[in-house]
Amino acid sequence: MSLKNILASALLAAAPAVAHPGHKDVVPQGPLYRRNLDHCAGKFQEPEFIKRTVEIHGSELARLRRSLGIVEKAKISPRDYLSVSRIDHKSNKTVTKGMDLSTLFSDSGTCVLTPTVDLGPLYVKGEEIRKDITNGERGVPMTLAIQVIDYRTCQVVPNAWVDIWSSNSTGIYVGVQGYPGMGDPNDASILQGTTLRGVQPTDNHGIASFDSLFPGHYDGRATHIHTVVYIGATRQPNNTITGGRAAQIGQIYFDQSLISAVESLPPYNTNRMPIVQNVNDFLFRQGANGDDPILRYAYINPNNLADGIFAWIRFGVDVNANKPVNPAAFWTENGGVMNPTGPVQPGGGFFPGFPGFPGGGWPWPWGRRRAARAAGAQ
Numbered sequence: 001m002s003l004k005n006i007l008a009s010a011l012l013a014a015a016p017a018v019a020h021p022g023h024k025d026v027v028p029q030g031p032l033y034r035r036n037l038d039h040c041a042g043k044f045q046e047p048e049f050i051k052r053t054v055e056i057h058g059s060e061l062a063r064l065r066r067s068l069g070i071v072e073k074a075k076i077s078p079r080d081y082l083s084v085s086r087i088d089h090k091s092n093k094t095v096t097k098g099m100d101l102s103t104l105f106s107d108s109g110t111c112v113l114t115p116t117v118d119l120g121p122l123y124v125k126g127e128e129i130r131k132d133i134t135n136g137e138r139g140v141p142m143t144l145a146i147q148v149i150d151y152r153t154c155q156v157v158p159n160a161w162v163d164i165w166s167s168n169s170t171g172i173y174v175g176v177q178g179y180p181g182m183g184d185p186n187d188a189s190i191l192q193g194t195t196l197r198g199v200q201p202t203d204n205h206g207i208a209s210f211d212s213l214f215p216g217h218y219d220g221r222a223t224h225i226h227t228v229v230y231i232g233a234t235r236q237p238n239n240t241i242t243g244g245r246a247a248q249i250g251q252i253y254f255d256q257s258l259i260s261a262v263e264s265l266p267p268y269n270t271n272r273m274p275i276v277q278n279v280n281d282f283l284f285r286q287g288a289n290g291d292d293p294i295l296r297y298a299y300i301n302p303n304n305l306a307d308g309i310f311a312w313i314r315f316g317v318d319v320n321a322n323k324p325v326n327p328a329a330f331w332t333e334n335g336g337v338m339n340p341t342g343p344v345q346p347g348g349g350f351f352p353g354f355p356g357f358p359g360g361g362w363p364w365p366w367g368r369r370r371a372a373r374a375a376g377a378q
């Protein structure tokens with residue numbers, strides 16, 4: 001049997017589930033397209049098979065489904081953030097340093113467009129290309145793998161650039177001066193910080209990977225990591241990238257149970273800022289309606305979380321998209337400098353002219369709380 005026929009029979013075998021979406025035991029919530037690919041992936045354990053056929057032939061799946069008379073629109077029930085928050089993303093895969101990261105993605109056969117979400121006010125553009133972004137700081141080690149695929153063709157996208165940033169294990173973002181709660185607003189030394197910021201290219205499997213730390217929490221947001229995927233950027237001799245298109249802007253999250261487990265460990269447990277649950281974070285709710293922005297993960301040592309985790313997620317991107325990016329600061333040959341027209345103005349307001357909030361000023365209650373605390377601390 002040819003690969004195509006194998007695939008076709010796998011899809012036909014899945015057809016009863018497709019044809020009777022009312023059976024809740026067979027068809028849980030979530031986009032049909034994704035579920036169906038998952039089903040195929042489960043049938044064939046060989047990662048190569050899955051990579052080269054199920055993903056790559058996502059369009060074949062769509063064609064077959066059309067030929068079976070399955071009307072996609074009527075059958076898809078949108079994921080809502082509550083159902084996403086109830087999914088357990090813990091994997092029992094065995095993960096080891098230096099493993100073939102593509103095997104992490106063998107059972108996540110998604111080929112859907114990952115929605116672009118808010119860039120946030122703490123992006124520093126121009127960070128270095130580097131795999132280890134920990135700067136030697138303490139925290140739970142985390143190898144983060146992000147696979148980029150073209151959602152139209154389901155092909156992996158090599159030579160894309162993934163730029164990530166997050167707060168450190170005690171909930172501080174470095175690299176931006178004057179954001180309430182993130183250091184002394186009058187101390188410019190925070191601009192020289194680069195911890196948990198960096199850029200990596202995607203390899204032949206479309207995977208960019210980082211040696212990072214599990215991010216800490218801070219008041220106002222659920223624990224998360226920011227991402228920008230650049231397509232067509234140029235590597236400069238000084239180990240940075242310029243140009244290209246910001247095809248996707250994302251925020252990725254963790255299971256609440258994993259956050260709780262990490263937060264019980266030092267140095268996370270020294271952080272006294274309130275923890276915001278995923279379901280209470282409106283950006284999580286936005287990102288988790290119709291998509292699953294939570295990282296799958298596995299413990300490196302099943303008996304000791306402190307030894308670290310692997311975490312992974314796939315992004316389906318529109319490679320032609322070019323989203324606007326307004327960084328708070330730039331990393332330059334002279335170190336970090338604030339963007340005079342960025343979202344954070346030292347000594348000034350936040351989000352000046354932020355769409356929907358004319359008149360500037362930080363509009364959200366936690367921003368006011370944080371600003372009040374920062375002011376009180378001086």
Ligand SMILES: *[C@@H]1O[C@H](CO)[C@@H](O)[C@H](O)[C@H]1NC(C)=O
Pocket residue numbers: 092
């Ligand atoms: C991993 O989990 C799956 C699904 O829960 C299960 O079928 C499988 O047997 C598990 N594998 C191992 C090695 O524990």
Ligand SMILES: *[C@@H]1O[C@H](CO)[C@@H](O)[C@H](O)[C@H]1NC(C)=O
Pocket residue numbers: 137138139168169170171172174183193267
């Ligand atoms: C997080 O960053 C802040 C600012 O640089 C620093 O004071 C703090 O020690 C860092 N946390 C850890 C655990 O290194």
Ligand SMILES: *[C@@H]1O[C@H](CO)[C@@H](O)[C@H](O)[C@H]1NC(C)=O
Pocket residue numbers: 126236238240242331332333334
């Ligand atoms: C790297 O080179 C680019 C292009 O010349 C420049 O804009 C940027 O400031 C440089 N960055 C660093 C960290 O040297």
